[in-house]
Amino acid sequence: MTGPAAQRWRELQSGRGVPPEILARAVASPWVHDPRDFAAPAEPVDTPSRRAALDLLGHGGTVLDIGCGGGAGAFALVGRATHLTGVDHQQDMLDVFAEGARARGVPHDTVLGRWPEVAPDAGEADVVVCHHVLHNVVELGPFAEALSAAARRGVVVEMLAQHPMAWLDPLWVRFHDLHRPPPATTDDAVGVLVELGIRAEVTSWEREKPPKQDAEWVTRRLCLPPERVGEVAAAMEEIPPRPRMAATLTWRTG
Secondary structure (H helix, E strand, O other): OOOHHHHHHHHHHHOOOOOHHHHOOOOOOOOOOOHHHHEOOOOOOOOHHHHHHHHHHOOOEEEEEEOOOEOHHHHOOEOOEEEEEEEEOOHHHHHHHHHHHHHHOOOEEEEEOOOOOOHHHHOOEEEEEEEOOHHHOOOHHHHHHHHHHHEEEEEEEEEEOEOOOHHHHHHHHHHHOOOOOOOOEHHHHHHHHHHOOOOOEEEEEEOOOOOOOOHHHHHHHOOOOHHHHHHHHHHHOOOOOOOOEEEEEEEEOO
């Protein structure tokens, strides 16, 4: 049975989609990312998410990274993690993850597919990490339940304080007259977890580096043709700096 928090999350997330009539006019996919942009740093950044995962690992254990991208979440735990498994729906992201694991000499596996559909293939681990994925999820309840089921000790989720694409909302209005609902927030996610009986510890913190703002990528994201990059770049100058606040959600499972 779906509670009001899960329903609110579903509605807010569904409202972030691109209407089909706008998507049909796009000359290129708005979802394309360069996997190299997601490569993990050579030296891990010491964040509350990293410290929470290290605490759960203790002297060592296995790690399952959901939506692993290039492996920043998992590779921050090298030295304690005895085995890493990366799950992602893009093979090119998994290729970067595997390359990074080999370079670090860490035993690893990869699983191609979307969570929680591929949960049986991924199996269990001592610690499950999931960084910057929740805002891509519509049905958060089953997603979070599968995270808990896969974790023998605990789960660490990292997310931005609000939907990471919310800063583009004024540009959607400007270029498409598209008005979107308010962005989902950390509080909305925590509300869904509470309905599942999950009492997560929430740590709010500020990211060290502001996110990149690339006019070409934003133009593609807005489903506009390349010749409008200059126009988009000028419009971006009018947008206030993007939020840098993040949150770490941690809960124990065993």
